[in-house]
Amino acid sequence: MRRTPLYSRSLPPAAESRHDLAAADAEPAPAAAEPVAKRPSQRLARVATALRHPALTWAAIAALALALALPNTPWRTTAQRKLTQDDIHAAVMHTLTHKVLPSQAARAAATVAPALVRVEGVLAGKKDRRGHAEMGRGVGTGVVIIDNGTILTNLHVVQGAESISVTFADGLESPAAIVNVQPENDLAVLRAQKIPDDLQAATMRSTADLAPGDEVVAIGYPFGIGPSVSAGVVSGLKRGFKSPEGGQVMSNLIQFDAAANPGNSGGPLVTMDGHVVGIVTAIxxxxxxxxxxxxxxxxxxxxxASAAGQPPF
Structure with missing residues (x-):
């Protein structure tokens, strides 16, 4: 009975023929021991054949790529060059030329924006033909100076109003009442009945170091449009102004050239660091x-600030 071989190995062509004939009738004879001198060359041949296998080639490529990608690979480790002032200057110039940065005026306006409010007063106007009073609305601006809802504005914005409402930066609208006035400076202090949960007060700054030429922004609701931002400079200090309506004379005023119109009254005059140095009152x-x-x-x-009971700087 023919026996199925479990293993096979390559033989010379002549030996293969003889082996096939003998295997038909008898068990194959044990193979003679291979000469010792030939074994290394045959092993090398098998290794070379294995190395030519495509899977092994791709595995070697993947291993090499992984080694090169690792930052701590010994052959990639080099001494890091120290940064010089020229390197820093080049990086700063690259940022300035490739990235548009917000202007100082934009940053100042964004800083005080959460404290800005729109102030509206309902005023009794002239009577119509039937004798009924026509109601008008005066629009101005205010700024939160204490986070309990204390607001500074101009007295002429709310004077004579039958009711006052304020609208905060987040859109919350609330009734408000006058809690103090300072007629000589055309100032009124309001208190809102409702306030936002995260209400922020503006930061106030002394005018002691303010000088002509300092940049400022005026923020408010000119003609009811806003919030609107205009930029300019301080034109002068300790100016006097006489109101054409009431003949009121005010002194020690900040003169500025940032655009302001009816509706800006009561709004903040802000420095480039976002601090309030004045309350816009007249043009x-x-x-x-x-x-x-x-x-x-x-x-x-x-x-x-003194009108609101705040201590002077």
Whole structure:
């Protein structure tokens, strides 16, 4: 009976023929021991054949790529060059030329924006033909100076109003009441009945080091549009102004040239670091147009803070 071989190995062609004939009738004879001198060469041949296998080639490539990707590979480790001032300067210049940064005015406005409020007063106007009073609305601006809902604005914005409402930066609208006035500086202090949970008060700064030429922004609701931001500079200090309506004379005012119009009254005058240095109160325009001609006035924040019972700087 023919026996199925369990293993086979390569034989010379002649030996293969003889082996096939003998295997038909008898068990294959044990193979003679291979010469010792030939074994190394045969092993090398098998290794070379294995190395030519595609799977092994791709595995070697993957291992090499992984080694090169590792940052701590010994052959990739090199001494790091120290940064020089020229390197830092080049990096800064690259950022300045490739990235648009917000302006100082934009950053200042964004800093004080959460404390800005729109102030609206319902005023009794002229009577109509039937004798009924026509109601009008006066719009101005205010700024939160204490996070309990204490707001500074101009007295002329709310004076004579039958009711006052304020709208905070997040859209919350609330009734408000006058809690103090300072007529000589055209200031009124309001208190809102409802306030946002995360209400932020503006940061106030002394005007002691304020100088002509310092950049400022005026923020408010000119003609009810806003919040609107305009930028300019401090034009002068300790100015006087006489109101054309009531003849009221105010002194120690900050003169500025950032655009302001009706509706800006009561809004903050802000430095480039986002600090409030004044409350916009008037514009100089000798014509009936009541529009901005380049000269605005603000009450120094020291006076405004005292109206709210805040200690001076």
């Amino acid at each position: 100089l325009n000798p014509t009936p147009a009541r529009t901005f001609l380049g000269i605005g006035f603000a009450v120094p924040i020291e006076n405004a």
